[in-house]
Amino acid sequence: xxxxxxxxxxxxxxxxxxxxxxxxxxxxxxxxxxxxxxxxxxxxxxxxxxxxxxxxxxxxxxxxxxxxxxxxxxxxxxxxxxxxxxxxxxxxxxxxxxxxxxxxxxxxxxxxxxxxxxxxxxxxxxxxxxxxxxxxxxxxxxxxxxxxxxxxxxxxxxxxxxxxxxxxxxxxxxxxxxxxxxxxxxxxxxxxxxxxxxxxxxxxxxxxxxxxxxxxxxxxxxxxxxxxxxxxxxxxxxxxxxxxxxxxxxxxxxxxxxxxxxxxxxxxxxxxxxxxxxxxxxxxxxxxxxxxxxxxxxxxxxxxxxxxxxxxxxxxxxxxxxxxxxxxxxxxxxxxxxxxxxxxxxxxx
Amino acid sequence: xxxxxxxxxxxxxxxxxxxxxxxxxxxxxxxxxxxxxxxxxxxxxxxxxxxxxxxxxxxxxxxxxxxxxxxxxxxxxxxxxxxxxxxxxxxxxxxxxxxxxxxxxxxxxxxxxxxxxxxxxxxxxxxxxxxxxxxxxxxxxxxxxxxxxxxxxxxxxxxxxxxxxxxxxxxxxxxxxxxxxxxxxxxxxxxxxxxxxxxxxxxxxxxxxxxxxxxxxxxxxxxxxxxxxxxxxxxxxxxxxxxxxxxxxxxxxxxxxxxxxxxxxxxxxxxxxxxxxxxxxxxxxxxxxxxxxxxxxxxxxxxxx
Numbered sequence: 001x002x003x004x005x006x007x008x009x010x011x012x013x014x015x016x017x018x019x020x021x022x023x024x025x026x027x028x029x030x031x032x033x034x035x036x037x038x039x040x041x042x043x044x045x046x047x048x049x050x051x052x053x054x055x056x057x058x059x060x061x062x063x064x065x066x067x068x069x070x071x072x073x074x075x076x077x078x079x080x081x082x083x084x085x086x087x088x089x090x091x092x093x094x095x096x097x098x099x100x101x102x103x104x105x106x107x108x109x110x111x112x113x114x115x116x117x118x119x120x121x122x123x124x125x126x127x128x129x130x131x132x133x134x135x136x137x138x139x140x141x142x143x144x145x146x147x148x149x150x151x152x153x154x155x156x157x158x159x160x161x162x163x164x165x166x167x168x169x170x171x172x173x174x175x176x177x178x179x180x181x182x183x184x185x186x187x188x189x190x191x192x193x194x195x196x197x198x199x200x201x202x203x204x205x206x207x208x209x210x211x212x213x214x215x216x217x218x219x220x221x222x223x224x225x226x227x228x229x230x231x232x233x234x235x236x237x238x239x240x241x242x243x244x245x246x247x248x249x250x251x252x253x254x255x256x257x258x259x260x261x262x263x264x265x266x267x268x269x270x271x272x273x274x275x276x277x278x279x280x281x282x283x284x285x286x287x288x289x290x291x292x293x294x295x296x297x298x299x300x301x302x303x304x305x306x307x308x309x310x311x312x313x314x315x316x317x318x319x320x321x322x323x324x325x326x327x328x329x330x331x332x333x334x335x336x337x338x339x340x341x342x343x344x345x346x347x348x349x
Numbered sequence: 350x351x352x353x354x355x356x357x358x359x360x361x362x363x364x365x366x367x368x369x370x371x372x373x374x375x376x377x378x379x380x381x382x383x384x385x386x387x388x389x390x391x392x393x394x395x396x397x398x399x400x401x402x403x404x405x406x407x408x409x410x411x412x413x414x415x416x417x418x419x420x421x422x423x424x425x426x427x428x429x430x431x432x433x434x435x436x437x438x439x440x441x442x443x444x445x446x447x448x449x450x451x452x453x454x455x456x457x458x459x460x461x462x463x464x465x466x467x468x469x470x471x472x473x474x475x476x477x478x479x480x481x482x483x484x485x486x487x488x489x490x491x492x493x494x495x496x497x498x499x500x501x502x503x504x505x506x507x508x509x510x511x512x513x514x515x516x517x518x519x520x521x522x523x524x525x526x527x528x529x530x531x532x533x534x535x536x537x538x539x540x541x542x543x544x545x546x547x548x549x550x551x552x553x554x555x556x557x558x559x560x561x562x563x564x565x566x567x568x569x570x571x572x573x574x575x576x577x578x579x580x581x582x583x584x585x586x587x588x589x590x591x592x593x594x595x596x597x598x599x600x601x602x603x604x605x606x607x608x609x610x611x612x613x614x615x616x617x618x619x620x621x622x623x624x625x626x627x628x629x630x631x632x633x634x635x636x637x638x639x640x641x642x643x644x645x646x647x648x649x650x651x652x653x654x
Contacts, residue, residue, distance in 0.1 A: 058557055084562075091560035098558070103551035108573045108648060117569070118559045153649040169559065 004031040005209050006055075006177060007072040013050050016062045020281045024050045024063075026233040032177065037203065037210040039224035039241070041217060041256065045277050047233040048213045052179045055211070056096055057086040073177075092122040095175035097199075100186045101162035105154040111165050112138070112150035118172040137168040141198060160191035164198065171202060178203075179211045184219060196223055217260050221245060226313070229253050232278050232288035239314030246341035249308075249316035251295045254334045262333075271333075287319070295320060295328050353653040354642070361634045368630045369418060369623065373411055376619055383427045383617040401427065414623070423627070424620030428613070434624040438606060442628060444514055445593030445605035451521060452528035453590045457583060459529070460536020464575075465567060467537065468544030479537060486534025492596035495527040499600065512602040524601040528594055532586050539582050543575035550574075577648045584640030588633035592625075 013025035025047045032038050040048045053059050055071065057078065071078040078089065090096075095118075098104040105114060115137055116130035125133065131150065138146035141164040154162055163183065170178055180199065184192035196219065203210060212223055220227055221241065228238040229252065237250040248254055255273035275292035278284050284291065290300035297319050308321035319325055329335070384397050398404045401424075402413060417424060423434040467479040502523060503511030510520045547553060548571055556566045593607025606625060613621035645651045 056558055058554070087560045087562055089560070090558055096555075096558040098551060098555055100551060104555045106552040106556070106570050106574065107650060108577075109570065117556075117561065121560055121565075155650045166555070169555065173560075 003034045005034045005073070006032040007070070008032075008051075008055075009070040009072065011051070011054065011069045011071070012066050013047075013054055013059065013069075014064050014066075015060065016064060017281075022280050023283055024233055024280055025054070026280075026283065028230075028233070028235055030228055030235060030238065032209050032211060033225075034209055035203075035207050036225040037212055037223055039212045039214060039220040039227045040230055041214060041220055041227055042230035043215055043256075043273075043277060045232075045280075046230040048215075048230050049181060050233075051230075052096065052181050052211065052213055055177075055179060056090055056094060057081065057083075058090075088122070091118040091170075091175070092173045093175055094177045094179065095170040095173065097167055097170045097178065097180040097183045099182045101159050101166050102186065104166050105162055107154055110151050110153060111157070112152075115165065115168045115172055118169065122173045134168070134172070137172055138165070140171070140202070141165070141168045142194075143168075159187055160194065163187060163191070163195050167195070167198065167202070171206070174206065175208060177209050177211065179213070181213045182215070183212075185214075185216070192219070199223070217245075217256060229256065232283060233280055234288065234317070236289065236318070237314075237316040239310065239316075242341075242344065243311065243314040246337045246344060247310070247314070248334060248337065249310055249314075249321055250289075250318045251293045251320070251330075252289045253316075254330055255292075257337065258331055258333050264333075287317075295330075297325060350653055354638070357638050357641075361631065361638070364634060365627060365630060366415075369415065369627065370411075372623055372626050373414060376617075376622060377407065379617065381617055383619065401425070418627075423624045426621050427618045428616050428621070434620045437609065437621065438624050438628055441604060441606040441609055442593075444603060445598070445607055446591045448521060448524055448528065448597075448603065448605065449587075449590035449593065451525040453532065453583075453587050455525060456529035456532030456590075457536050459533040461540055461572075461579075463533070463537040464540025465544055465572070467541040468548060468571075469563065469567065471545055476541075479541075483534040483537040486530045487538070489530070490596075491527050491531055491594065492600060494530055495524070495597055495600040498523045498527055514601075514603045514605075520601075524597050524603060527600075528590065528597050532590065535582070535586070536579065539579055540575055543578050544571055547571040547574045573647060577644060580640050580644050580647070584636045585633060588629070588636040591636075592629045592632050 008028060008030050011025050011028040012023070015022040015024055028047070028051060030038070040051060042048050050059070054063075054065070055078075059065075065079055069079060073089075073093070078086075081089065105111065112131050112134045115134035116125075116127065119125045119130040119133055120127065123130070135146055135150055138150065143149060143161060143164055149157075154165075157165070163186075167183075183199070184195050187195060199210070200223065202208075210223075212220070214220060224241050226238065226240050227244040228235045229244065229250065230236070231252050237244065237248065237253050239247075244253060245257070248257055252273070255271075258271045259273060261270060273292055278288050278291070284301075285304075286302050287293070287296070287300040287305055290296040293300070299319050305317045305319045305322075307315040307317050309315055310321070320328060330338070384394055389397075395404070402410060405413070414424065421435060423438075426432045426434055426437055429437065463479050463483065467476045467483075470476045499511045502508045509522050510517070511523060513520050544567075548566070552574075553566055553570060556570050561569065593605040593610070595607040595611045597603070598605040598607045606628070609621060610625040610629075612618075613625065641653065645653045
């Protein structure tokens with residue numbers, strides 16, 4: 001299980017703009033193990049989309065990445081690749097499922113052909129062979145009567161069906177890593193579940209690793225093995241899905257979990273994290289979350305917290321875990337989650 | 350599809366009828382008379398009016414014209430005695446149409462290439478240079494360009510003949526270039542902006558994520574999507590080019606129809622004004638119909654009905 005296929009080390013991504021340098025990714029490191037699903041969670045602007053674009057080599061031209069950042073995949077640093085070398089990685093070894101199926105497909109090209117394109121490019125298949133394989137892929141992603149629809153254009157399909165086509169495109173060349181960038185955000189809830197189940201089933205078949213980007217913790221619970229929580233261009237907490245859900249340590253993770261409505265939530269009392277994320281043109285000193293954090297300590301505004309070990313798989317970057325820190329009582333919802341964690345631990349022991 | 354085209358053609362005939370009606374009565378408002386030679390005696394003038402049917406009541410003239418037009422008889426020119434308008438147009442329109450078609454093909458193809466090159470190199474030197482060239486191409490009038498071409502390639506380095514028509518293909522080169530520059534520049538600008546929009550779209554992001562090269566993305570995805578709005582520009586442009594350019598025809602001594610149209614107005618040559626107006630309107634509508642059909646072929650979302 002813990003055999004990393006991709007290692008991200010000290011990733012920094014800066015964007016040079018007229019207003020100055022935006023530090024979109026500030027020292028992110030994580031491993032992606034073979035066959036696992038890693039969820040990257042965070043609110044808008046936390047840097048999760050930039051992380052995925054960097055993994056695909058698709059950042060905007062004004063992005064700059066320092067030399068000590070490394071993306072290790074199959075004994076090479078992807079950040080050293082030339083554009084032509086990237087082209088043989090994209091869609092072939094690392095593929096991506098896009099967010100909005102309504103705009104991600106070319107409106108003027110037949111869907112079968114759009115699925116066949118990566119095969120023609122990466123497998124040097126003839127058009128007819130690639131289309132035959134595209135038909136199999138369409139069946140594989142659950143498109144009914146695929147034979148009758150291979151020559152359809154995108155506008156003839158519903159959003160859910162189009163997202164299946166987008167999944168088929170990503171799977172076409174049998175990639176080792178699949179990056180799903182909020183693949184269900186633009187879909188109805190019922191269709192969301194279908195697409196998520198489809199991805200799980202396909203992962204079982206192909207054994208590929210998935211990086212699942214989302215802001216929806218509800219989706220994470222059913223999909224991921226491990227979770228990394230991102231805030232202001234950094235990972236602030238990571239662990240297994242149970243550790244993050246039932247033993248969260250970072251106040252930001254508490255906030256995220258708290259703002260997820262449950263059946264206990266009273267009518268008219270949706271929780272939110274106060275304030276807005278910091279401006280990454282000038283990231284604050286210390287803990288970037290401090291200004292929105294009711295549990296912030298004096299040291300948070302002076303010094304950035306390192307990762308504190310919670311377990312072998314679970315780390316969180318908050319001074320609250322320092323032995324000198326005062327013991328704080330988390331919100332009630334989180335206390336309940338901790339109690340549940342104790343039960344789980346008790347059962348396992 | 351065929352039913353739709355038939356419907357559009359019927360609509361075209363109806364529109365032509367409206368054009369004829371409006372033009373016919375507008376011409377009556379124009380001051381002056383076609384026969385303004387001071388030497389004409391009143392008897393001779395009356396004689397002329399009878400010959401051309403201008404002494405009849407207006408409604409009868411109108412009716413006669415309509416009946417004639419329905420039979421393909423568009424009257425006889427006042428200026429060129431005994432020349433039927435249909436013959437006049439029949440001789441001159443093909444000349445203008447050939448020149449216009451050459452200019453259209455050259456202009457549009459050049460525009461497609463330059464526009465795409467500009468979009469792919471957005472905001473760098475290539476884009477900037479092409480931007481200056483296309484701005485010049487739009488702002489320099491074709492007749493100035495024509496004169497410059499005559500001077501440079503006809504006089505300074507006499508590579509091409511500078512006047513006449515129908516003797517050799519080389520005669521058509523300079524007027525074609527002079528006429529093609531403006532459509533090329535307009536197409537360049539338009540293709541550039543459409544291509545930039547297309548290259549920023551989600552489906553191009555997905556094409557990149559498939560591992561396609563920049564060239565493959567442009568050829569397989571961006572061009573076709575950019576062409577849809579560009580076609581709407583090319584239709585009216587084609588109609589304008591195919592019906593001749595007065596100034597270019599004047600400079601290169603080309604016996605086209607553009608000259609005819611303009612000269613017929615001050616001389617109040619009613620049948621020729623009517624004839625050329627009908628030709629221009631019909632050409633414009635046919636081009637728009639062709640544009641619509643091509644759009645439906647390129648864009649699967651468009652249905653002809």
